[in-house]
Amino acid sequence: xxxxxxxxxxxxxxxxPPARTALIWTALVLVYLLWGSTYLxxxxxxxxxxxLISAAMRFAAAAVVLAVVLRLRRGPGALRVPARRVGxxxxxxxxxxAGGNGLVVLAESGPAGTAVPSGVAALLVATVPxxxxxxxxxxxxxxxxxxxxxxxxxxxxxxLLVLPRDGVDGxxxxxxxxxxxxxxxxxxxxxxxxxxxxxxxPFVATVYEMVAGAAVLALVGVARGELRGFSFADVTGRxxxxxxxxxxxxxxxxxxxxxxxxAHAPISLVSTYAYxxxxxxVALGALFVAEPVTSQVxxxxxxxxxxxxxxxxxxxxxxSPPPAVDGASAEPAGR
Numbered sequence: 504x505x506x507x508x509x510x511x512x513x514x515x516x517x518x519x520p521p522a523r524t525a526l527i528w529t530a531l532v533l534v535y536l537l538w539g540s541t542y543l544x545x546x547x548x549x550x551x552x553x554x555l556i557s558a559a560m561r562f563a564a565a566a567v568v569l570a571v572v573l574r575l576r577r578g579p580g581a582l583r584v585p586a587r588r589v590g591x592x593x594x595x596x597x598x599x600x601a602g603g604n605g606l607v608v609l610a611e612s613g614p615a616g617t618a619v620p621s622g623v624a625a626l627l628v629a630t631v632p633x634x635x636x637x638x639x640x641x642x643x644x645x646x647x648x649x650x651x652x653x654x655x656x657x658x659x660x661x662x663l664l665v666l667p668r669d670g671v672d673g674x675x676x677x678x679x680x681x682x683x684x685x686x687x688x689x690x691x692x693x694x695x696x697x698x699x700x701x702x703x704x705p706f707v708a709t710v711y712e713m714v715a716g717a718a719v720l721a722l723v724g725v726a727r728g729e730l731r732g733f734s735f736a737d738v739t740g741r742x743x744x745x746x747x748x749x750x751x752x753x754x755x756x757x758x759x760x761x762x763x764x765x766a767h768a769p770i771s772l773v774s775t776y777a778y779x780x781x782x783x784x785v786a787l788g789a790l791f792v793a794e795p796v797t798s799q800v801x802x803x804x805x806x807x808x809x810x811x812x813x814x815x816x817x818x819x820x821x822x823s824p825p826p827a828v829d830g831a832s833a834e835p836a837g838r
Contacts, residue, residue, distance in 0.1 A: 527768045530760040534776045537757035539783025542611070542621035542628075543791060544753065547745035549612040551738045555724030558608045559717045561746060562600055565754035566713035573706060582710060584702045591699045592708045593715035595692045600716025601723070602688025610681040619678035620794040625784030626664060626804040627682040632777050632814050633657040634690035642694070649817040657810025664803025674800075705762055713754075774815045778808040 548557050573581040584592075607628065610619040619627070633654045636646050665679045702708040724730070764773045781804060788794035 523767070527764065527772075530764050531768075531772070531775075533760040534757050534764065534773075535779045536783060537752045537760075538776060539625065539780040540787055541749055541753040541757075542607075542625045542784040543787045544745045544749045545608055545624075546611050546618075546621040546788070546792060548742050548749060549608060551742040552746065553724055553729035553733055554608045554612040555605055555720045555727065556729050556733075557742075557746060558600075558605050559720035559724060561717075561750050561754065562604075562713040562720070563717035565750050566710050566717065568750075568755060569706065569713070570710045573710065582707055584707060584711070588700050588702045589711050591701050592711035594699075595696045595701065595708075596712025596715035597719050598688050598692030598695070599712060601719035603685050603692065604689075604716070605720050605723070606681050606685030606688065610678040610685070613678075617675050617678060619675060619682055620788055621792070622781070622785030622788035622794055622796070623664065623674050623679075623800060623804075624682050625781040626800070626807050627661065627679060628686050628689075629777060629781045629807050629811050630657055630661060630683070631686050631690050631693070632774075632811055634687055635694055636814060636818075638690055638694040642698075647817050650814050653810045653813030653817060655810070656813060657807050660803045660806025660808075660810055662803075663806055664799065705765075709758065774818075777815060778811045781808060 548561075552560075570582060607624055611621060611624055612618060636650055636654050639646060661683070665674050665676060702711065761773070761776075785794075785796060785800065785804060789796045
């Protein structure tokens with residue numbers, strides 16, 4: 504699940520062969536639906552699995568599968584990378600997967616009233632492109648004025664989503680802050696991945712990111728006592744099915760589609776997942792686990808998505824000169 508920014512200058516227009524256009528939209532639909540559904544998958548998995556341990560299992564298994572595929576397709580040296588680049592990938596993996604994904608998993612676990620609904624978690628994670636803009640600004644970049652308007656709009660939506668309204672509690676504040684911390688960790692990892700020496704091949708980088716992220720998740724999970732009194736016999740088939748879905752659909756299939764898209768489609772089109780995934784997550788949460796879709800969720804979510812849409816469209820790369828794609832297109836933390 505590498506988030507290294509990648510330039511994609513291809514443009515989907517009338518000159519694009521129909522077969523290529525169909526492939527692009529097929530891959531986009533996979534990213535839209537599969538990544539949007541991972542928030543529901545997390546919610547179901549943690550019903551009977553320890554949150555951080557389950558996340559560690561998911562990424563460790565996906566890393567092994569991806570490493571085996573790379574070894575079979577490319578030979579013994581497929582994963583051979585200078586130690587410095589391995590260290591960079593490990594750092595990014597800890598920020599993205601242990602900090603980003605792990606905190607989302609924690610926020611979605613727990614009893615009703617304290618756990619963050621999966622759809623709301625996806626809406627909060629949608630602030631990642633907004634946080635990346637702030638990091639770019641702090642690093643000396645100068646985004647366009649409309650970009651800052653989008654950032655302000657997105658954070659206004661976050662406030663609308665979390666604050667109590669008419670005497671009714673909003674989203675659990677502790678859980679919401681946990682997801683925002685996850686988004687911040689993911690944003691820092693995404694930003695650093697474009698600034699430090701990473702493995703040139705994003706699939707190889709992904710293996711090392713997943714291994715490092717899984718190791719930290721497992722260590723923290725054990726330190727939290729998640730294995731104390733835990734028995735695999737108590738895990739429901741429903742949770743195991745969700746885990747398998749997260750590993751295959753979220754970590755392997757959707758990620759492969761995303762990497763392919765970065766090389767074959769304009770980044771402005773690929774980036775639209777940032778405001779489609781939350782819509783998918785809210786709808787699935789309501790349909791399958793009866794998560795309430797209140798007027799507050801609809802209003803706050805709509806404002807967040809609008810803010811992200813403004814950022815994504817105003818940061819659209821220009822045709823000439825060839826653009827340097829910024830980190831605003833980084834993957835969201837929930838996958």
